[in-house]
Amino acid sequence: MLKIAVLISGxxxxxxAILDAINAKNIDAQVIAIISNRTKAKGLDRAREHKIPxxxxxxxxxxxxxxxxxGLSEVINRLNPDLIVLAGFMRILTEEFVNQxxxxxxxxxxxLLPKYKGLDTHQRAIDAGDTEHGCSVHFVTxxxxxGPIIAQALVSIEKNDDIQxxxxxxxxxxHKLYPLVVEWFANKQLELLEDKIFFNNELLSKPxxx
Ligand code: GAR
Numbered sequence: 448m449l450k451i452a453v454l455i456s457g458x459x460x461x462x463x464a465i466l467d468a469i470n471a472k473n474i475d476a477q478v479i480a481i482i483s484n485r486t487k488a489k490g491l492d493r494a495r496e497h498k499i500p501x502x503x504x505x506x507x508x509x510x511x512x513x514x515x516x517x518g519l520s521e522v523i524n525r526l527n528p529d530l531i532v533l534a535g536f537m538r539i540l541t542e543e544f545v546n547q548x549x550x551x552x553x554x555x556x557x558x559l560l561p562k563y564k565g566l567d568t569h570q571r572a573i574d575a576g577d578t579e580h581g582c583s584v585h586f587v588t589x590x591x592x593x594g595p596i597i598a599q600a601l602v603s604i605e606k607n608d609d610i611q612x613x614x615x616x617x618x619x620x621x622h623k624l625y626p627l628v629v630e631w632f633a634n635k636q637l638e639l640l641e642d643k644i645f646f647n648n649e650l651l652s653k654p655x656x657x
Contacts, residue, residue, distance in 0.1 A: 449476035449633040452528040454536035459490020461534040468626035476633045516544035542589040550639040552587040564592035569613045582621045584628045595644050598655035600624040
């Protein structure tokens with residue numbers, strides 16, 4: 448059974464969507480650890496509710512990114528998960544960290560990558576007058592939000608949409624998309640080889656779209 452570590456910083460609604468899919472037996476996997484960089488992350492309540500071990504690793508004052516990531520990777524290496532799921536983990540990870548986990552580190556990002564890497568994605572899509580927006584799940588590589596894209600979900604932007612309504616629409620899609628991608632991992636359908644994605648042993652020429 449696929450062993451998963453989920454990294455969060457906030458509410459953890461994507462974590463919950465994955466837990467729900469596991470409980471519904473859609474995914475043959477176990478979340479073995481929930482790791483948060485924020486002591487007060489609401490998502491930590493979900494660890495207690497589901498009796499999943501939680502690890503809080505706050506950053507210390509004057510601590511370098513390298514030092515933080517080394518501590519984080521020590522915890523992860525001890526847990527030895529098959530898959531590391533970034534679910535709203537709001538830290539930039541060092542190249543050293545990312546390169547240790549190539550092919551088993553994934554992230555969800557609230558935009559149709561490569562558009563709108565970084566923050567404020569919904570506002571930027573509205574400001575640009577886009578009519579389409581969405582979310583992407585990608586393998587993590589050292590380039591921020593730049594790794595090979597596994598799958599995307601689309602939403603339309605209507606004239607009366609604001610950040611709140613748009614973010615709600617995107618999150619609803621995230622809660623479908625992320626469990627689906629994790630399910631593919633659990634079924635051993637996904638592999639990353641030299642920055643290329645293979646799905647069912649065939650090269651994925653463009654991201655899956657749901
Ligand atoms: C999600 O919308 C996710 O796409 C975003 O944070 C939110 C976390 O929500 N991630 C990023 O912006 C990463 N760059 P959640 O804690 O309710 O799952």
